[in-house]
Amino acid sequence: MLTEANDIMVTINDTTLRDGEQTAGVAFSADEKIAIAEALSRAGVQELEIGIPVMGTAEIELIQAITHLHLPARLMAWGRMCESDLLAIARCNVNIVNLSIPVSDVQIKHKLGRDREWVLEQIQAFVPRALDLGFEVCVGGEDASRADSDFLLTVAATVQQAGAQRFRFADTLGLLDPFATYGRLNLLRQEVDIDLEMHAHNDLGLATANTLAAILAGATHANTTVNGLGERAGNAPLEEVVMSLRHLYSIESNIDTTQFPHISQLVAAASGRPVPVNKSIVGDAVFTHESGIHVDGIIKNPLNYEGFSPTEVGREHRTVLGKHSGSHSVIDAYAKLGLILSELEAHSLLNMIRIHAILTKCTPSVDDLKRFYLENAACTGMPS
Structure with missing residues (x-):
């Protein structure tokens, strides 16, 4: 029994x-x-x-x-x-x-x-x-x-x-x-x-x-x-x-x-044994979200895509931008940099972010995001 x-x-x-x-x-x-x-x-x-x-x-x-x-x-x-x-x-x-x-x-x-x-x-x-x-x-x-x-x-x-x-x-x-x-x-x-x-x-x-x-x-x-x-x-x-x-x-x-x-x-x-990024509980990628659907769910309520609070293990959830991100994630990321995007700008920048992720296998840094913003503004003629 x-x-x-x-x-x-x-x-x-x-x-x-x-x-x-x-x-x-x-x-x-x-x-x-x-x-x-x-x-x-x-x-x-x-x-x-x-x-x-x-x-x-x-x-x-x-x-x-x-x-x-x-x-x-x-x-x-x-x-x-x-x-x-x-x-x-x-x-x-x-x-x-x-x-x-x-x-x-x-x-x-x-x-x-x-x-x-x-x-x-x-x-x-x-x-x-x-x-x-x-x-x-x-x-x-x-x-x-x-x-x-x-x-x-x-x-x-x-x-x-x-x-x-x-x-x-x-x-x-x-x-x-x-x-x-x-x-x-x-x-x-x-x-x-x-x-x-x-x-x-x-x-x-x-x-x-x-x-x-x-x-x-x-x-x-x-x-x-x-x-x-x-x-x-x-x-x-x-x-x-x-x-x-x-x-x-x-x-x-x-x-x-x-x-x-x-x-x-x-x-x-x-x-001398690094922790794999996807190691449960303690890996760097745990509580990290990229997918547009997941990020949207996390923003609305973390319980949508987290089985327990990361604070239980001294962590916090974070979102990153990459190939699977959506425009809302882009708008949110740039807002944290003090830049307010239109939907059109977000879609243009999302395309640049996806190309970056495919070529570099990395998420864009803050400097990358600022550079994309300036390049996109130059291409579209919008004020930067």
Whole structure:
């Protein structure tokens, strides 16, 4: 049975500083990591996965530097379920540890050279040790989406019996659709009482949809990254998950969404990965209108062509001139320059604007518009 959306509480666990940084070619500096952690926490993101201690002393020192900020967000470190990783994590003053272990037969056999029983034994051995160190424990089921269903339920039950507070379901290769995701998480929800976290990758472009499906099925936590940064096609974008929860299901994550543009640009600069102009929520082209029909509708009432107010995410709508503009848009644009056009002038200038857009692939600047006005006046003999 579908969970009532009004009864759902969701914790956002943002992994920009861990899985996001695992994007090929991305390497944050210490100052960049600290700035991103501060920005996310300031916006109200409840949990941050901030690094991989076994990478070495420099990584541990950076994790400690973030913990020393005493941010309101709870902090998590990531590691494999093995001796070396746990010893490295023990040197970090984080709140939560994610101990990751493969749970699909293909990875158990071909990555680890082990069997299912060994996986269960590792969980039984390492979860209590991490608890004894004072950490809250999340067990990450790597490649859970390809795991045998019965074995996955056994893993989750073992995780709970071992004393862990959370199980992370990882769609490591981004292979699921929302229907399969809902089914898998719903089975887990019926099997265990501990928290469930969805970790979705975007290889098929379904990371956000799968995260939402998991939440509706009973997941209590959602992994995200800013701008959808992450390995290969990336992870579920923070901004998409939060805004979708709000507008599709009236589920609030208590995050200040007006901070999204700043956080997005901060991560884009630090990662060297520019945000596509048509990226939902934070792309430059979002809330930008050119089509004459759309602009006319926006002028009459923004609700005609905007599903939610851009002010929710610290943005504002704007109109631009181009091939698909209408004469009313031209009149409006020139009025803002203090120039009142007749319908005849507007049609002449619209033709010049369309030619400009086709040749340059750009919208005309203010200087371009002034130049068109003067050229059109010279051609028609009208006073400028």
